[in-house]
Amino acid sequence: DSGVTQTPKHLITATGQRVTLRCSPRSGDLSVYWYQQSLDQGLQFLIQYYNGEERAKGNILERFSAQQFPDLHSELNLSSLELGDSALYFCASGPGQGARDTQYFGPGTRLTVL
Amino acid sequence: DAKTTQPTSMDCAEGRAANLPCNHSTISGNEYVYWYRQIHSQGPQYIIHGLKNNETNEMASLIITEDRKSSTLILPHATLRDTAVYYCIVINAGNMLTFGGGTRLMVKP
Numbered sequence: 001d002s003g004v005t006q007t008p009k010h011l012i013t014a015t016g017q018r019v020t021l022r023c024s025p026r027s028g029d030l031s032v033y034w035y036q037q038s039l040d041q042g043l044q045f046l047i048q049y050y051n052g053e054e055r056a057k058g059n060i061l062e063r064f065s066a067q068q069f070p071d072l073h074s075e076l077n078l079s080s081l082e083l084g085d086s087a088l089y090f091c092a093s094g095p096g097q098g099a100r101d102t103q104y105f106g107p108g109t110r111l112t113v114l
Numbered sequence: 115d116a117k118t119t120q121p122t123s124m125d126c127a128e129g130r131a132a133n134l135p136c137n138h139s140t141i142s143g144n145e146y147v148y149w150y151r152q153i154h155s156q157g158p159q160y161i162i163h164g165l166k167n168n169e170t171n172e173m174a175s176l177i178i179t180e181d182r183k184s185s186t187l188i189l190p191h192a193t194l195r196d197t198a199v200y201y202c203i204v205i206n207a208g209n210m211l212t213f214g215g216g217t218r219l220m221v222k223p
Contacts, residue, residue: 043213105157
């Protein structure tokens with residue numbers, strides 16, 4: 001158990017809908033990272049927040065957004081969903097700002113868009 | 115970040131050492147080598163990292179060549195639970211983890 005929690009575990013929705021994925025980091029960690037893992041793209045970094053501020057951006061679509069709240073939990077919002085958004089979404093947390101800090105991954109949310 | 119090259123898949127007998135190679139010939143002086151693994155559809159798990167010297171922890175050993183152009187992750191006594199995809203990642207201070215294809219290790223009884 002990494003100490004990172006993600007909810008929900010599974011999510012099934014329809015194209016065009018909007019969903020919110022939630023992540024609670026390990027106690028004491030200030031950074032939250034979001035990743036998408038689909039069958040054809042592998043594990044891709046989306047975005048990082050550090051202590052409430054956006055720190056780095058990867059291959060995140062404009063239809064996706066994220067935020068980190070004062071209690072350090074984070075939410076990833078996915079809107080206008082398409083079939084290709086079906087994937088596993090992982091969040092990870094770490095103590096510092098940089099990717100050289102060990103990242104601890106949650107169990108993931110499996111999103112299925114029908 | 116330096117690009118890494120890993121074999122697509124490897125097999126290992128249970129109880130034997132698993133040696134997973136990684137080539138990172140374009141690595142620069144301030145870039146670290148990190149290893150993570152992902153057991154089927156679970157979140158990736160940190161294993162070990164190093165800069166120049168060989169490193170060992172309770173999970174594995176990391177051997178980095180003197181020229182730093184390649185490294186080997188060693189699982190000393192592989193078990194069936196070590197079956198996973200192993201990712202070798204080279205990173206410096208500022209950049210994000212970039213996961214490549216990794217090596218799919220199958221530990222067989």
